Amino acid sequence: MTPSAFSRRSFLQTGAAASLTSIVPAANAITANRGTAIPPVTDTTMHWLDGKAPLRFEGATFGVPWPRGQLRSTAKALDFKLAKHPIQSWPLAFWPDGSLKWTAHALAGGVPAGELKLEQGKPVAGGLSVEQSATQITISADDLVWTVPTSGAALIKEATRAGRVTLKNLKLMALRQDGTEPELDGKTARQSFTSRVTSVTVEQQGPVRAVLKLDGTHSANGQEKGHDWLPFSVRLYFYAGAESVRIVHSFVWDGDPAKDFIAGLGVTAQVTMSNATHDRHVRFSGEGVGVWGEAVRPITGLRRDPGQAYKDAQVAGKALPALSGMAKTVQDGLKWIPEWGDFSLSQLSADGFTIAKRTAPGHAWIASNGGSRAKGLVFAGGASGGVALGLKDFWQRAPVRLDVRGAANDLAEVTAWLYSPSAPAMDMRSYRSAGEMDTFAEQIEGLNITYEDYEPGWDSSVGVARTSELQLWVLAATPSHQVFSDMAEQVANPARPVATPQRLHAAGVFGDWDPADTSTTRTPARQLIEDRMTVQLDQYLKEVEQHRWYGFWNYGDVMHAYDADRHMWRYDIGGYAWDNSELSTDLWLWYSYLRTGRADIFKLAEAMTRHTGEVDVYHAGPFKGFGTRHGLQHWSDSSKQPRVSNAAYRRIYYYLTADERVGDLMRELLDSDADLHKVDISRKLTQKPGEEAVPPPMPGLVGASFGTTWGSWVAAWLTEWERTGDLKWRDKIVAGMQSIGALKHRWFASAAPYDPKTGKFAGPGDKPAISHLNAVFGVIEMSSELLPLVDAPAYRRAWLEYCRYYNAPRQELFELLGKDLGKPNLADTGSRMTAYAAFHERDRALALRAWREFFSSSALKGDGKTRHIGGVAVMRPLIEQPGISTNASAQWGLAAIQNLALVGDSLDEAAKAAGLVE
Template structure:
């Protein structure tokens, strides 16, 4: 594809004035052909996230954005092709005029070579097929066939390789413990649960990618009389050309924290073991590229030498040569060599794992080896084939474990424990007792000292969720050490085709941002500071061990320089829980840099904050929890945490179905806003009120709903969600004080704000939960003049001198803070109103931050003052880092042409 130069700024100016076209096309089927292209944006060439092509590739899905009007729906549609590589394409989102905004593409497994150029044309054949009956679904790809029952105890009944049954009975397992682990004396009992699949949905069916969604619960037995708990949703992803299935596993916690302790949570499968035990092999991935590999019955290291060919074959995982050629003494003594039946690699924490084995149950475990961080892959099988099972983010999610049981029998069990039975049982109780905080007044006192909003009963984990990713291979032979190491690398860091920041930017998606540009001294200064702060947070994860089953993906809120620790134990200063849009900061940073480490940090955060910090069941469904010592411990439950804006970028970049589920969960959450009085801890009169309608803040609450509505409108073309957006925008614009009212009574039936909006209410929180970014997008998609005027007014005057805002509102309203980070609102008004003086004011506001004047100083702390040496940025704050980073990104995109002049005037440049 070729094109003329494409101007982002021109795109914004053109589309902002365009009126909304007629309703979008109805939602397309996921496997529909894609349309022809017009006015191409330029070559769409993909690269690999980590730079070089992977040694092994099991297939992947990625999203591609297109400028408005470029890809039109026609009855005579063409598919996309990617050279000679099999690819499957489908629509993901639409522009208001019906043209495609995002397309999703699945690339077959194998190892693609050469340029990955996406262009119009017929794709190479995939070869994956799906056949469905009332009782089962069979997915076939090459010589692999997977059989999935439509209900019952197993997820996959069997998988065959070349006609041989190589895997059986893939299922979920859980262990419930009826109390906490006793500290000294005492007893607890455990109960086993396994999966019960209730429904299976075929979401895609080839020819390159098939997706099955299995919903069910964990049950104590299958006769209908046992207890069910821990509902799950599991997706199975099959790719043509791959030897594996990707498993995305989600469960929701729905227990009683006082008596339901998860003692183990896992995925397990059976492996037929037909080879002689000396030809059966176990593999574990170790540190780095390392592999631990041994036979069930080893013939190396014996007192008698079986011969070089035999030793070499066993080490390589190959079948031994005919035993008739083996040394007679070894032939006769084979029966006395122990057969090792059980193997276990336990990663107790992020810093250490142990590996052990035993001959059978009831016998002692023998320590084999250990290390720091295993990559999370295990194999059991023989010369005729076997199974490998891997868990992504293995050591990061510790405690975890990989097991092989029964390797010396006819049917071995291979299990990936998402939560290890070796660890203390998972404790979901509150970290604190109610104590004396039994009145509202006492709770306010507590809030004032620890920044924690505490109320008895509001610190429940009931309804939080966790998603894990696994990869399951069905292999025709034991993999070599090198092949196994390559597989482990794909588990730990899956290969991902991506677009460059320049190509993403050219499509005009996600509002105001631009790729990194260090073309002037002032830009270099800001880019260096942005990079320093990103690098510090990447480093903080490791320095302070922000790892663990529930924790990995989140960061801390505030730092305690006296202890050289983040305030992990101080109320609302502990886990961040998306406060002030940390997620958006990371995603916009990835968009403009293309950095693999930033992508993976943002991905882990999306997996965490969308699941753990949000309720998916119960009365609080759709709400998120404010920052706290535990992710669910603060009693302030708000939509600003469940905000779909924090998941939306990842969804479009990856077409991830689970992320899409999370966004859709929030579509009608505004109807439940009356269940929780968000402002109940604020002074009387601090929030919008009405006798019959709940008061809703424009930025903190409404601004947290609009991303879900926009995404659904884009995905389906359903005008209900466009109308709900417009109703809110129009009625905000119609209020007397418009955005300066801060909030108003809200009618969830219509999406309208009610009342005159005469009062003035200004809070810095109204602009820091994504509404700035979302307004930038909305105003290019819908034409609501009243809202445009209201938003530009708010952006111009929020940081205005007191005399100017007093002239507008009749008085100085006070309450304005975060002026440096809100400089991006000033910049937005400057750009759209073409006001150079206002742009220079925006830069002055931005430069007032200490971030460019020594606030980013990093020093090395070591010795007895810390548990381990660390690089400390004493004044670090996640609120400041996220909002300053977002302001820098948006300001560079909007008013970068005035930066050098402003920097010289501020004395930042010599």
């Protein structure tokens, strides 16, 4: 069945026709994304992302796709089993016929043994429960009980282990400073703030996974004056079988960049310390598997020997044997051994950390040790129990810090500083001088030389956000060094069950891609392209490390363009600096992961999703819902566009992980088209000096491009339709599609007046134009996904026409449009549109043309070669790819992926004709 043959009657069907309370396999054939019949999947065996089972596992959630029509259910809870391991399952997305498209599964803590085979059937009970009252929520799992108040300063009021109160008052902290750092002739003052929870929502309540969402702001402490600021949203994830709670911390920056400087941002909790100080311990994770561990009152290394059994017990973190058996000289001298109350691990850069301790505030810090990169976990407690707190991407997000305070007191504090108070205060001001480029003419000149579009006030950081992930353990005893090391590995590299590329592909999700061909029998032409894609992916992994793309606001992004003369990316040249998703870098990484299953690619793509969805997008203020074009700072370019806030860049991660925060980010964008009139998203190059923007022809309409604007909104609407089944979003998509198809030049109109209320484009569309940017921000991927799902024949014809003619010979395009539009840019990128038309129209000659267009890229002609640069030419030796470009890398990679999937059967013939292989 072709996509156009998909009837409107079947399209309009919803899950109501199959409202079943259990999962029911479908009996008939299934329609895949490409319009071909595919069989049901029969094996869903999950694997560990890193290739082996973790030594410690605190629970995880993962998504699994299903072919269209295979499984049906409208129940909120689904029946799946995974051997004898507790699992909780629920619907994540639906196909248009109401069948399940994605299911989410929460796996309990405790490392599962054997094969991770997901099957239909009754799951093993989880044992996690949630009780609610007007003032608090209690989560119980085995001997762990967590108490979450519904308002106030504490996120978690207390946690008990086997009846013992071990943790108290988990809170958020922020430090405000009224200047950056003290200058030689000035001073700065700091003000402290604490979390104030205003609402708590129970999103899930067991039996394997409970999720609580806490919203609030940071309020000034004590009598200090100051307004509430830094609104936050924190999710707490509890898993049966786990000793910990996962914390996902998100906040929005809403200060005055000229007056409010974040001097510290942290998560802190109190720990009950009931053991003798020689039985109290502090642990820090070090480099690799390393652990730093010491007692509050150490008894090793003394002038007098207490006895080996005592030293062994303290090093292991166990209670000392009865003191009566200790050497008398040591017994008598215990009172003179200092009690070390405060400990800090400070990682001020990605390249170094230090550990220091002191007896108490007001006394000197004593340096202990240091290293390069710590994994980000701290413990404080004793033989009777304690608390460990870890921060994911610890050294990558530097400056960061881990603290223990008051370890010699009855209540200690452990703190993970997401932004360290030891570093200079966070500076969110513009890097530009006041009064720079005030006039339009000056701004055009600046754009032409630095490629960054600037207008005063449009380079504001107000409204950007950041999400951090933490893990908090409540333990019954001090962990051994090995156990603590295993915990630290879970903080730095959380274990994830994942489906194989073959299993993901069998479900027919995410459009046109195939699993990577790694066989020894692949043809030379395919090997050439597969190897080239691997080289480019590996190079970007190197670039993150070689050029230290780390830091609180930066980690997860890559740079836009390279300067081979300096052997540096153009970090200081306006629009050539941070990439901000330019030309769909996010999608390139995600599709590369889908087809390879590589853990390193997943982790880079995950970091990018966390960054680009938060930092590069406004979540409050006049630009809310829009992202910022690439620039020297992530928010410095004045072009605010949906192409950056694009939900297409988040949805793959969302479906693979069921991550609620990313789900929130996509949902934020649903009505952003209604705000388009508030922000002129066009760049200055589209105007001439002295001209004003042309007003829309009718009230209530705004000018919108089909690709960079409408195509970005479509991703959010599609995701919401899939998640909820709400036909409002499907209808809005179809309205836009059909109205594009009704214009005289259809997709070749490039843009048209748009009505946010109806989702329709208006006007004759009789002025043909080609923008190479229109197709490179996800609309190709979205069209591939949407056309098999919706009944929009006019759009299908328009899109196939655009795909066929975008790269067509100029004479053919002139005959179609009656106007010479010149040679389009990004011909190799456009080759995947040619391939799409060739596949769906079964045109082998067009398929060969697609490969010729693809081969025109310099990517296969030497620009991918690397060279070693060392000596005085660079700060450190590096492996350089002189011709590297993120625009080209992302789009060439996406074109390679889609071309292989669509017209791979003609590759060998085309490659031989081009002389690429013999």
